Amino acid sequence: MKHTTERQQRDPERTRAELLSEATAAFAESGYSGTRVDEIAERTRTTKRMIYYYFGGKEQLYLAVLENAYRGIREAERQLEVDGLDPVQAVRRLAELTYDHHLEHGDFIRLVAIENIHHGRFIRQLDSLRDANQPALGLLEEVLERGREQGVFRGNVDPLEVHLLISSYCVFQVANQHTFGFLFGVDLRDPERRDRLRGLIGEVVTAWLTEPGA
Amino acid sequence: MKHTTERQQRDPERTRAELLSEATAAFAESGYSGTRVDEIAERTRTTKRMIYYYFGGKEQLYLAVLENAYRGIREAERQLEVDGLDPVQAVRRLAELTYDHHLEHGDFIRLVAIENIHHGRFIRQLDSLRDANQPALGLLEEVLERGREQGVFRGNVDPLEVHLLISSYCVFQVANQHTFGFLFGVDLRDPERRDRLRGLIGEVVTAWLTEPGA
């Protein structure tokens, strides 16, 4: 009679998924160089050896993590809905959803920061990410166009730049919270503060988009 | 005739400064864990032994780098001048100078990103940074107050949040340039693009500050 140990498991998919998930957490926590493969393995029910068995090495595992993280985000962006809202409300809504979304996915934002620390050396290998359309950007494009048609928004606006405005703001609050918080003595994650900040970027952007005489 | 070797030198200040400078470049380039002390030493005319002699260790060197970088930035911020400009122009000016300033100090921004990857664990040890006043923020505060007095700007605006808006935007373009550039197929450092982006944040912020009926 064979007894199932906690280690031995005949479910490759599950093992792989567990490795990927824990590697995501580990890399997001400590960066690429700062994460040791032992550390990742210790979080799982398998051994370090399996990382090489399933992924080939630390770098490949990191690539899988990165790709997987972006895929998840895209998936979530596809859920965004602003139908039935007038353009101003739609932009505000979009900004707020983006804000919430970023605050909820600290790991992802940290992975992106890490990747930039590495000069984007890894992401550049992921062709799968390159051409995929950016759902959030597409949606924004639509809304901006709608606003312009209705004469509510100024014309000559590059959706990418609006996206940049919103993204910068949302990303910064997560990515730079430690230094900003320390230097200015504020806690950006404080609920009250967060509520204020949540609405701000939408207001700012729409103020600009709707600015009279622009 | 003996020639002086390139190594041996009796100029402690210079040796220390060189180490600090090269360490700054190295850490900004590869992060804390990603930088090897040998690597730093190889950039200088001394040996890695001197890192321990002058700083005590890798971590202390990194701390010195971090502190020095922030000190430099503060110094630069103190040079900012917007006297003689009306509030709207002043904010725009401030935003543009901040923008330029960030783009010119990629190393600093990378160090800040790195520090955030480390959850601010190092900067928290630098009490010298905590209480020091933030020149840029003070200046902004003055301008906002002036605008409010003149009835040009809305009231009830937290200078810190305006600062956050501007900083986010400027920092993001440097810090996230690799992933953003890759994903959207743009080069944020392209001069033409940069010129457009340079003015944008000031316009956006002032549009909001001056929004009628606010």
Next chain:
Amino acid sequence: MKHTTERQQRDPERTRAELLSEATAAFAESGYSGTRVDEIAERTRTTKRMIYYYFGGKEQLYLAVLENAYRGIREAERQLEVDGLDPVQAVRRLAELTYDHHLEHGDFIRLVAIENIHHGRFIRQLDSLRDANQPALGLLEEVLERGREQGVFRGNVDPLEVHLLISSYCVFQVANQHTFGFLFGVDLRDPERRDRLRGLIGEVVTAWLTEPGA
């Protein structure tokens, strides 16, 4: 035809045992601080990397050495036999066996001396040694009791103190042989001298135990 290298071997038990054995010799020879892990490794067929693989580090290896050495001594003490001897002969026998035993285990005695130089800081971590009974002491206790019952030995004798008397004498000859030998110009390991010394402590102790009117 490939020949098996001397290094590569798939016998963990043996590798471990070899490391332990050579480490014992090395630590006994040069002390804890005086022994380099490279030095230990060079004595074996593996590399120093294996010390970390099997033991975790220099300190843990030393702890294993210490524990192992004491275990070996205990094992040997369990072989002691004085059955069928009258109490006086038994004590003499015990003293002589202890003497021989110490002279034969110079490494052990040196390890003990080294441990005392370290203020017992390592041994205190070895709970396995604390509560284990001390075979030699138990045997001695029996003999002393027997002698007292037969009216041959004085009463009111603490076996531990008798043990201390004998141990001191035997340990000293090994542990302090270099300074003592140098200062008094004698070689304590000289066979003739040793034969004299071998019997001495038993005689001294029994003279005291059997002292009339005590």
Next chain:
Amino acid sequence: MKHTTERQQRDPERTRAELLSEATAAFAESGYSGTRVDEIAERTRTTKRMIYYYFGGKEQLYLAVLENAYRGIREAERQLEVDGLDPVQAVRRLAELTYDHHLEHGDFIRLVAIENIHHGRFIRQLDSLRDANQPALGLLEEVLERGREQGVFRGNVDPLEVHLLISSYCVFQVANQHTFGFLFGVDLRDPERRDRLRGLIGEVVTAWLTEPGA
């Protein structure tokens, strides 16, 4: 006007003495390899550099420490007095004084143990110690001879061996206190225990020396 810093001092004798004294404490505390020259210097008001200036190096300093320690002990031994006591009392007295003396000079005993760990490699360089007479041994010799003449002590006794008996016992209690204390759960420095042990060795030795029919 020159002000005297705490460091700068123009008293070579004092500096040298301080170094010697602190080095003694340091070496006795941590052994030869375990003591770092920085550590010694930090205990004094001078710098590490002075160790090289005054002694030439770590080894020479250790040699000076060793020689100085032995010189001090010899000096103390010369103070021993047993005049006016009968031989039995004299031996007991000598044993007790030796006992006290050892317990009071733990540093010296540790230095001796350390020297033995190093196989007496250093002491062998100190010719000054070799030929010097051993006061304690000479005194013992006299007493033993007196006892033999009076028919109280057995003849054919090597004073060196009696000295060895007493020394072993006294040294062991200090040198091996940590392992012995740990293994047997006793504190050899406990005052009550110490009082018992103090008298023991004299009784044991005299019991043997006076044994009838020897």
Next chain:
DNA sequence: AATGAATGAGGGTTCATTCAT
């Protein structure tokens, strides 16, 4: 008589990875 600056050589340890079944 004394010192600040500098250093070569090694110290213990950890890293991602491969061997061999």
Next chain:
DNA sequence: AATGAATGAACCCTCATTCAT
């Protein structure tokens, strides 16, 4: 499909010592 054993290369750091005044 999975794994225990082994490892080379490098990593950060510390040691006793010397240079140069």
